[in-house]
Amino acid sequence: MSAPGFDPPARFVSTRYQGSKQRSFDLFERALRPLCFESAVDLFGGTGAVSWLFKSWGKRVHFNDCLRWCAEVGTALVENAATRLDPARAEELLVPLAGRRYDDFVARTFGGRFFLPEEDRFIDVVAQNVAAEPDRHARALGFYALFQACLKKRPFNLFHRANLAVRLRDVPRSFGNKATWESPFERLFLEALAEANEAVFDNGQDNTVSCLDALACPLEADLVYLDPPYVRRDGAAFDYLDGYHFLEGLVEYDRWGERIDRRYKHLPFARRPSPFSSGAALHEALREIVARAKSARYVAVSYRDDGIPSIEQIEQMLRGEGRSVVRFSRSVSYALSHRKGAEVVLVGERGASVSPGRRRRVAPENRRR
Numbered sequence: 577m578s579a580p581g582f583d584p585p586a587r588f589v590s591t592r593y594q595g596s597k598q599r600s601f602d603l604f605e606r607a608l609r610p611l612c613f614e615s616a617v618d619l620f621g622g623t624g625a626v627s628w629l630f631k632s633w634g635k636r637v638h639f640n641d642c643l644r645w646c647a648e649v650g651t652a653l654v655e656n657a658a659t660r661l662d663p664a665r666a667e668e669l670l671v672p673l674a675g676r677r678y679d680d681f682v683a684r685t686f687g688g689r690f691f692l693p694e695e696d697r698f699i700d701v702v703a704q705n706v707a708a709e710p711d712r713h714a715r716a717l718g719f720y721a722l723f724q725a726c727l728k729k730r731p732f733n734l735f736h737r738a739n740l741a742v743r744l745r746d747v748p749r750s751f752g753n754k755a756t757w758e759s760p761f762e763r764l765f766l767e768a769l770a771e772a773n774e775a776v777f778d779n780g781q782d783n784t785v786s787c788l789d790a791l792a793c794p795l796e797a798d799l800v801y802l803d804p805p806y807v808r809r810d811g812a813a814f815d816y817l818d819g820y821h822f823l824e825g826l827v828e829y830d831r832w833g834e835r836i837d838r839r840y841k842h843l844p845f846a847r848r849p850s851p852f853s854s855g856a857a858l859h860e861a862l863r864e865i866v867a868r869a870k871s872a873r874y875v876a877v878s879y880r881d882d883g884i885p886s887i888e889q890i891e892q893m894l895r896g897e898g899r900s901v902v903r904f905s906r907s908v909s910y911a912l913s914h915r916k917g918a919e920v921v922l923v924g925e926r927g928a929s930v931s932p933g934r935r936r937r938v939a940p941e942n943r944r945r
């Protein structure tokens with residue numbers, strides 16, 4: 577049962593993450609809100625946008641993502657029901673604590689790659705202060721603010737290239753935001769924290785977080801939501817660990833050095849083999865997950881209409897597991913590639929026969945008034 581009387585905040589935080597569904601809430605309102613479910617697993621949680629939306633609908637949510645930094649974001653915004661990190665405490669996290677010895681791993685390792693020298697030193701201090709924060713939810717909020725401040729300072733909001741020079745070059749450009757790049761880190765941190773504090777709420781449910789490979793995560797819920805990495809038609813896939821390795825390192829600060837692959841200039845984490853990095857393997861991995869989710873009443877899949885597998889293949893996969901399928905979509909333009917396409921949500925309902933004109937059952941409390 578949804579908790580009576582809770583009042584969700586009006587907005588989710590603004591994230592800067594490839595594939596974040598924060599702009600797709602209208603699509604989910606149409607596709608998923610009318611469904612009859614009490615609990616959900618968000619298996620590829622990312623920024624937690626979809627988990628947070630489910631939470632705002634009063635559902636019991638489990639957020640999962642294989643990246644530790646994403647799990648921190650899920651902890652701050654989904655699991656966390658009440659903790660806020662007040663600005664006075666936050667200010668203390670931004671300066672060295674008297675008498676404490678600090679490692680300078682970022683300054684020593686990444687000098688000149690992503691940030692200015694004083695920014696590297698700032699990140700070193702804040703990462704260690706936040707990690708020492710004893711309260712799990714306050715710590716996660718601190719990490720969230722640090723991640724966002726770092727992302728905002730990066731060309732394309734990514735760490736896939738050692739391209740600090742792009743930020744510093746004094747030329748007109750069609751991307752990025754020079755004013756944000758020049759804002760002090762402290763201000764970006766405090767702004768991000770204020771947004772996150774506002775997004776915290778209690779929906780009366782015990783919402784949880786895990787950091788597991790999707791193929792190993794339990795799927796016991798009424799609705800299993802899948803938003804896997806997208807593989808393009810030409811077979812190329814965005815590698816999330818490569819794009820965001822620096823944020824993963826902030827959470828694994830003490831072991832960061834062991835994880836780096838020094839053959840590359842941007843010093844990413846050593847690659848892990850992943851079934852979500854090629855079309856054929858993704859197809860098989862999705863099939864395995866859909867089969868494993870057999871006790872869930874609904875399996876919902878977000879994907880783009882120009883990827884591998886195709887939308888029709890994913891529909892077939894859901895039907896092959898005895899589910900009826902309804903397709904929802906919205907058109908989108910992709911800023912970096914200047915392309916237009918459609919974002920699709922497929923809803924596969926177990927054992928429901930779909931007759932024309934009666935596409936799905938709608939719980940009475942969710943019927944539109």
Ligand SMILES: C[S@@+](CC[C@H](N)C(=O)[O-])C[C@H]1O[C@@H](n2cnc3c(N)ncnc32)[C@H](O)[C@@H]1O
Binds near residue numbers: 626803
């Ligand atoms: C398209 S994004 C999800 C975006 C998310 N729905 C949101 O709104 O922010 C895909 C996510 O899958 C995660 N991921 C990639 N491989 C994974 C795996 N093997 N197991 C679990 N998560 C994985 C990535 O870290 C990334 O956050």
